[in-house]
Amino acid sequence: MFNKRALSILIVSSFLSHQALEVEGNKVILVSFDGFRYDYLEDVDTPNFDAAIAAGVTAPYVTPAFVTLTLPSHFSIVTGLWPESHGVVHNIMYDPVFNETITPETRNQSKWWDMGAEPIWQTARFQGKASGSYFYFGGEVEIMGLYPNVYIGNNDPTVPWNERIDTVISWFLDEDIDVITLYFNQPDNVGHYNGIDSNERRDMVRQCDDTLGYLMEKIDENGLTDVMNIIVVSDHGMSEIFDDMKIELYNYIDPNDVYHVIADYGPVAMIQPKEGRLDAVFDNLKDAHPNMSVYMKEDIPDRFNYRDHYRILPIFAISDRPWEIATKWVPNGQVGGHGFDNQDMTMKNIFVATGPDFKTGYISEPFNSVDIYPLLCQILQLEPAPNNGSLEIVKTLLSSDVGGAVSSRGDFFTVVVSGLVCLYAVALLSQSDS
Known part of the structure; x- marks a missing residue:
């Protein structure tokens, strides 16, 4: 006969040793400005974007996922999956199984998002890192049994932009978060209702630039410059549309x-x-x-x-x-719209990144938005979940000393299995005491 108490202690000790798994890597904030077309920087003075590009990297444009709408495109960025793979196929998608159509009131329900895709905030949590999300679509939803460690949903456009920055900086400092996704609903809205060639759109691009400047300032003030990577993206571009077409x-x-x-x-x-x-x-x-x-x-x-x-x-x-x-x-x-063919240049979106893991003054080839997820995993030294992206082009954005992604997914599942075995051991221990 084996000693149940000794076996239980051995299993528990093994489980706790797995809990101590450490994964290194710098921090990342992924900032999305909705509807920021790839060429919006060309007709507006944007000193902070210019500074970020000079100190970091950019691409001529990024090709978004199709359909070029807000929910599917945003979820493709953080999962590396095309909408046919992650299941968020439209802003107003209809699900024949539920016999329901998603609405702004129901889109924070797990059933619309939890279709097998693993967003970056879950990949981080599964591998021993902490994540956060502020207004990013899907970031306030339970997916695969988890939320981000810290999050704010509801996407209230009245919350001042600098206040959002202050909050996420406090998360990095107080909660030791490793990766945060942060969303702003502009310049999409002014593009829809004022047009891509309007002063309102140009003014909003300037506001986006001011916001990026404020973020960089707060990162510097709080001593995060040496560890913080900033990635600025958008979900899609914008085109002129007409009532008679x-x-x-x-x-x-x-x-x-x-x-x-x-x-x-x-x-x-x-x-x-x-x-x-x-x-x-x-x-x-x-x-x-x-x-x-x-x-x-x-x-x-x-x-x-x-x-x-x-x-x-x-x-x-x-x-x-x-x-x-x-x-x-x-x-x-509306005088501006999107959702068109993702090969159409008016649908292309922006990419600017700067920080310790990026090259300086580098312009890459264009790439797909699904390539951003494996890029995030590379910086954070996480093993990516299965995805449709490719690291081949985007890895050229990284400085030469950024190491390969660690293979900690296996360790995570070992922890899970060990945990289950640990529970069994506790049950054995209880039996031996009775």
């Missing part, structure tokens, strides 16, 4: 033939026909308008990486820029 689906199909339609939100539409009406609806739409391409789901072009998820509905349509698709068009005051 709308394609109205209900001019071509009978509303009684469809069960659910996602439209009225840019250039992409998805349609769930009623049973037995799939071919009829498709035939009515496929040649309906010269500026709209219509596909059965299985025929969506490979380059979109937008086909292999059940939330992508059976009929898919996309319009040529600047045309947009509606069921019946109702003017909404």
Whole structure:
């Protein structure tokens, strides 16, 4: 007979030794300015962006995930997955299993996000590091059983921008956080309602520049310069749109033939026909308008990486820029829009980074937004979760002394397994005492 008490102590000691796993690496703050087009720095004086580029790295542009909308694009950045892989396929996605459409009131529910993807804040936590999120989409949601260590959701646009910076700096200092994602809803909003060539848009870019300057100032004041990497990104670009360039689906199909339609939100539409009406609806739409391409789901072009998820509905349509698709068009005051083909230059987004792990004054080749997740993991020395990104181009942004990512994922799962065994040992111990 074995000694249950001795075995229990041995297992518990092994578990605690795994708990002491240390993973090194510098800190990262990922800042997203929504709708910041790749060329917005060209017609505005932006001394702080200029300083960050001179001291760090940039790319001519980044190609966002398709569809080029806020929720799917943001989640692709922090997971390294295309929307067909992470499941957040639209801002107003419909889930046939739930028979529900996401809303601003329900989008903090796990069921919309927890589809198997692992965002950077969970990758960090799984491997012994601490993470935070401020207004970043998905950052206030329980995913894979975890939240970030610290987070603020609700995305209240009235919170002063410098106050957000003060909060995340306090997290780095007081909570010893390793990676934080921070979101601002501009210049997207002014791009929609004032236009890309407006003074309001230029003023907002200046505000973004001031905010970056304030962040760099606070990092310096608090002695974080030697350990803090700043990465500034956006989710998509922006294009001019016009009220007289709308394609109205209900001019071509009978509303009684469809069960659910996602439209009225840019250039992409998805349609769930009623049973037995799939071919009829498709035939009515496929040649309906010269500026709209219509596909059965299985025929969506490979380059979109937008086909292999059940939330992508059976009929898919996309319009040529600047045309947009509606069921019946109702003017909404918008003069700028996005959601178009991610190869369209107006949809490209910004990338600027500076800090101890980046080169100085370096301009890389363009890359994809899904490449940012493996870049984050490399800086933080984390083993990435499975993803669609590539480190090949983005690793050229890093200084030569940035080491390879550590293989600590196995250690994490050893901790989990050890923990389960530890619980079993405690049960044995209880039996031996009884």
